[in-house]
Amino acid sequence: MGGAEIERLIQLLSKLPGLGPRSARRAALHLLKRRDGLMLALAQALTAVADALHSCSLCGNLDTSDPCAICNDPRRDAATLCVIEDVADLWAIERSGAFRGRYHVLGGVLSALDGVGPEELAIAGLVRRAADPAVKEVILAMNATVEGQATVHYVTDRLAGAGVAVSRLAHGVPIGGELDYLDDGTLSTALNARRPV
Amino acid sequence: MDWSDEGIVLGARKHGESAAIVSLLTRNHGRHMGLVRGGAGRTRRNLMEPGNLLDAEWRARLADHLGTYTVELDRAYSAAVLDDPLRLAVLSSACAVADGALPEREPHATIFASMLHLLGGLTRDNAGGEVAVWSALYVRWELDLLRDLGFGLDLSVCAATGSEDGLAYVSPRSGRAVSLAAGEAYRDRLLSLPMFLADGSLPADIDQIARGLTMTGFFLERHVFGGLNKPLPAARGRMVSHYQRLVGSAPSATISSK
Numbered sequence: 001m002g003g004a005e006i007e008r009l010i011q012l013l014s015k016l017p018g019l020g021p022r023s024a025r026r027a028a029l030h031l032l033k034r035r036d037g038l039m040l041a042l043a044q045a046l047t048a049v050a051d052a053l054h055s056c057s058l059c060g061n062l063d064t065s066d067p068c069a070i071c072n073d074p075r076r077d078a079a080t081l082c083v084i085e086d087v088a089d090l091w092a093i094e095r096s097g098a099f100r101g102r103y104h105v106l107g108g109v110l111s112a113l114d115g116v117g118p119e120e121l122a123i124a125g126l127v128r129r130a131a132d133p134a135v136k137e138v139i140l141a142m143n144a145t146v147e148g149q150a151t152v153h154y155v156t157d158r159l160a161g162a163g164v165a166v167s168r169l170a171h172g173v174p175i176g177g178e179l180d181y182l183d184d185g186t187l188s189t190a191l192n193a194r195r196p197v
Numbered sequence: 198m199d200w201s202d203e204g205i206v207l208g209a210r211k212h213g214e215s216a217a218i219v220s221l222l223t224r225n226h227g228r229h230m231g232l233v234r235g236g237a238g239r240t241r242r243n244l245m246e247p248g249n250l251l252d253a254e255w256r257a258r259l260a261d262h263l264g265t266y267t268v269e270l271d272r273a274y275s276a277a278v279l280d281d282p283l284r285l286a287v288l289s290s291a292c293a294v295a296d297g298a299l300p301e302r303e304p305h306a307t308i309f310a311s312m313l314h315l316l317g318g319l320t321r322d323n324a325g326g327e328v329a330v331w332s333a334l335y336v337r338w339e340l341d342l343l344r345d346l347g348f349g350l351d352l353s354v355c356a357a358t359g360s361e362d363g364l365a366y367v368s369p370r371s372g373r374a375v376s377l378a379a380g381e382a383y384r385d386r387l388l389s390l391p392m393f394l395a396d397g398s399l400p401a402d403i404d405q406i407a408r409g410l411t412m413t414g415f416f417l418e419r420h421v422f423g424g425l426n427k428p429l430p431a432a433r434g435r436m437v438s439h440y441q442r443l444v445g446s447a448p449s450a451t452i453s454s455k
Binding site: 018 | 293
């Protein structure tokens with residue numbers, strides 16, 4: 001169908017999330033047809049990011065500077081730390097625009113199945129950061145899963161002596177959610193977490 | 198090949214973009230894995246949480262194939278314990294121990310029933326004082342697991358005197374109970390037998406539960422996980438640490454939640 005270079009491009013594109021072999025072929029063809037307008041610019045952008053990519057030494061975020069743009073931003077609230085599992089969660093919270101503090105990326109959750117223990121996560125770094133007198137609250141924004149919440153309880157124990165308020169995200173009815181379609185677990189959690197209006 | 202059964206989720210691992218390979222403890226088919234299409238997707242991921250009870254239908258062309266599951270949620274036990282650190286630790290430990298200890302595709306109906314009983318106890322709307330109930334259920338579930346795997350402990354009579362009274366130790370070698378009088382001279386080499394396992398009562402304090410877990414942990418490690426060249430699951434270690442911290446904070450206090 002094409003030269004070895006094109007086949008290699010298709011093969012690499014098919015490794016991206018959401019792309020199978022067929023859609024990778026379509027994406028590759030799209031790039032080939034827009035060599036100057038898109039393909040070269042994309043290649044340059046990929047090279048530039050790959051050359052400059054760092055894991056932030058403070059929070060674990062992925063950025064082209066170290067410390068990352070969020071840790072460097074003086075307008076961010078240094079008193080609040082939001083702990084997340086992964087950089088994808090950081091991007092999700094940033095997208096919402098609801099949080100103006102700083103982050104700490106744990107790099108996963110405690111998992112018996114995958115053999116992930118506390119040593120594999122950035123918990124020691126979090127305890128060090130929480131000991132900073134400027135930090136007043138740590139928000140544990142882990143997923144509402146057994147592993148996520150087991151990590152929440154573990155981190156809460158580790159932060160017990162740090163002198164900071166520790167909170168976690170609420171669990172319950174999603175915006176636009178209809179009770180009829182909710183699973184029993186979410187409904188019972190929402191009922192338990194009800195609050196006065 | 199196909200069958201339908203009830204199954205408790207022991208663990209799930211993402212496979213590809215949206216499928217999951219799920220390990221279920223089923224009533225009639227033992228610990229059985231299978232592929233759930235869409236099991237790691239947005240809408241069905243919550244079903245695959247450890248501890249959930251599912252109605253599962255398994256299909257495969259040949260009996261030794263991985264096969265695919267079609268599942269429906271029966272009871273979301275996991276959601277009911279997410280907010281309570283100790284109950285969540287117990288549920289995680291039970292799932293991790295069952296997943297690591299039970300051989301695949303070997304029926305263990307007693308363990309299934311015992312685990313379902315444990316999950317029911319964990320999620321029953323009980324006041325703080327009933328921690329004793331589900332903690333005792335957990336320790337007894339581990340004893341059931343040992344028995345079902347062929348390493349049952351005899352905690353009914355003293356191995357040395359034949360007496361049924363004053364049982365206070367367990368021999369690490371034979372797994373049999375030893376009375377206080379007969380074992381006193383060897384107490385450093387014996388495991389402590391908490392009262393609630395000897396007489397079927399409820400544990401009076403956290404210390405009894407911690408001692409029960411030390412005892413079952415010893416035999417699980419030696420006979421079950423040792424034989425598989427695996428350490429005890431980390432989730433069990435975290436649960437034991439939780440109980441030990443509670444013992445450290447209030448050694449003889451009445452059991453209360455968290």
